[in-house]
Amino acid sequence: MRYFAVFLPMKDEEKSKAYRPEHLAYLExxxxxxxxxxxxxxxxGTGGFVVYIADNLEEAERMVKEDPYxxxxARNYEIREWAMTTKANLPE
Structure with a gap:
């Protein structure tokens, strides 16, 4: 399991508004x-951020490219593998 940080900068505000319900349903x-x-x-209002969990970059990028945004x-994307460190109690 690896983490991939995805920045979703605004490309088209009107399209972002129009496709927001589909985007949120996809993320849910x-x-x-x-x-x-x-x-x-x-x-x-400049965009958003998603941290995907995937086995590799290819899987993460496939998920990003399936996002309705x-x-x-509606949005551009930039993806980076993220070496998360935390002392928080995380769900399994």
């Missing part, structure tokens, strides 16, 4: 599959 599905660790918008051109 991925959470149920235990493929999303964390997610949320930036308060300043990416499919419909």
């Amino acid at each position: 599905q991925k959470e149920e599959e235990r493929k999303v660790f964390a997610r949320g918008p930036f308060i300043d 990416i499919v419909h051109g």
Whole structure:
């Protein structure tokens, strides 16, 4: 299990508004599959951030490219593998 930090900078605000319900439903599905660790918008409205859980970069990028925001051109993306460290009690 590896973590991939994905920045989703705003590309088209109108498309982002239009496809937000599909984007959120997609992320909820991925959470149920235990493929999303964390997610949320930036308060300043410039985009958002998702941490995917995947076996490798290819799997993470496939999930990102299936996000309705990416499919419909509402957001760009930048993906990086993340070596998470924490002392928090995390769910298994």
